[in-house]
Amino acid sequence: MENMNTFQQFFYYFQTNGAYVFSQFTRHFLISIYGVLFAALVGIPIGIFISKHFKLANWIIRIANIIQTIPSLAMISILMLGLGLGVNVVILTVFLYSLLPIIKNTYTGMRQVDRNALDVGKGMGMTAWQRLYMIELPLSVSVIMAGIRNALVVAIGITAIGAFVGAGGLGDIIIRGTNATDGTSIILAGALPTALMAIITDWLLGIVERRLDPTNR
Template sequence: MEFIVDYLDFWKERYISILEYTYQHLVMSVISLLLGILITIPLAILLTRLKSNFLKSLVFNIANVFQTIPTIAMLALMIPILGIGMKPAVTAMFLYSLLPLLRNTYTGIKSIDPGVVDSAKGMGYSAFQSLVKIELPLAMPYIMSGIRVTSVYIISWVTMAAVIGAGGLGGLIISGIGFNNKYLIFTGTILAIILAVGTDLIFGRIEKSRNKNRRKTI
């Protein structure tokens, strides 16, 4: 009971700074995810049109290299290039988002029955119309799954961005460790978990809703 009372007092004193750290965390996560989506979906579409297996392998291998670099090492590598703060943190998270988004979008489009695409061409659809009206809607479950997984990963990884001065909920955790403040550590950890789980649930509902509408349409 004493812990709860003290913790409520802690929130009353620190709620403005806690909300600021949470806002920073969300901004970095959202920007990283949006950049990843804007880059990988067109790139994945382009890869499905390429006949060169070498180029496909090259792109996926490069994305895979970024994925294998430990988070703390990736952030450290950003410092000589972009300095410290939010910019290198967002860049690092963006690089981490490439592989899962690229792989899921590519797999989703390639999994479509070629007969469906040929039928669309037979109906007079242009390549662009076929892509927008047939291929992307059919590949959407894969794409949404990639976005869902990546968003959770990014929210978790962004907690490490505090080590290069980018803020976010990791800032609360690091401050808590430095000052031996259990309330700071607990708050930063719990809020990061809530953001990750909440994001997963939201994208899960969107994914289920789209799949339900897709089945009705079929």
Template sequence: MNDFFTYLSRNWDQLLELTYQHILMVILGLLLALLVGIPLGIMSARNERVASVILAFANIIQVFPSLALLAVLMIMFGLGFYTVVIGLFLYSLLPIIRNTYVGLKEVDESISQVGKGVGMTPFQLLYKVQFPLSLPFIIAGIRIAVVIAIGVATLAPFIGGEGLGREIYAGINLRDPNKIYAGAIVAAILAIIADFLLGKAESRFKTEK
């Protein structure tokens, strides 16, 4: 244990840089998933036939082994940072699409009818009534997506990416347990913090609802 803390004290700057790279990949992948996933979730809630196609496609991506998917993306887009971001974007889609769809479906129809009765347009009804009421579900989807993305991002070194995975796999190659523990523990802490903060946000919106 003393060796581990000694390793941390000597390499904290490198670990900080790898953590920054890890967080950046996750944030960019998540932002892309939000930009695409929320509109797809809204489309799904409006049309069940469309929903079956979109959700089936997102499910296929989700069940595809992460390393295999990253390998396919590497062939298509090459090695590097942006290929990892595309992979994280694809893995983050399903929980965001599904939870947006479920959240909008859970809005009481009588509330929507009241909005229509006071002359709201479909966009106003969505923006001012339905979307705010579905936020707890959407945040729950984001919460799941972030935790998944943090885990998948540790595979980034296999396709030329950076992040905490580089520390883990360097430790495996060098048979250095301190490197493995450092990368794995920091990644786990990131996932726990993200889950806790988004859980708090989800609870807050549920209370306001």
């Protein structure tokens, strides 16, 4: 009976606060997207660079690994000291945590490109830039996409913590629920859409990843 009452309160909360939940859902998703997008703009070129200068690869990947070892709440707290409260802190946190999977997968994808294909490109008179855009990136794009996929799923979880620094998002609803006297239904109203967002995002990007895989064509 108690579980039934909780779900009734859950649906009632959605009926009365549906617009608010949707606005926080959108805000949560956009914060995650922006952080991962900026990480991709930085991480993919770094991954390409270290694939050509692989002596630097261990150092750069090690630095990205060190960032990953810092707990997300601690990272947000550290960045908050310099940037203050708000969305920018969370976007930067997502950016930093997204670097490792994107850099590592870009490096791995580029290193796995068939050397024979590159030799053929050289034989055809292609420049290094032409080989990059016409051979290496098309053959490694599915691996790079897998890194972006992992980064975005992790980012959705990190963004939920951003409510502690006033960034909003679905984490704000979860915090409201924890502060309420009987807030289980409110917690569910924030937690379930967060989980649903991560599952759907992972599924959709998985489809894109498989479509981009040259072995599936």
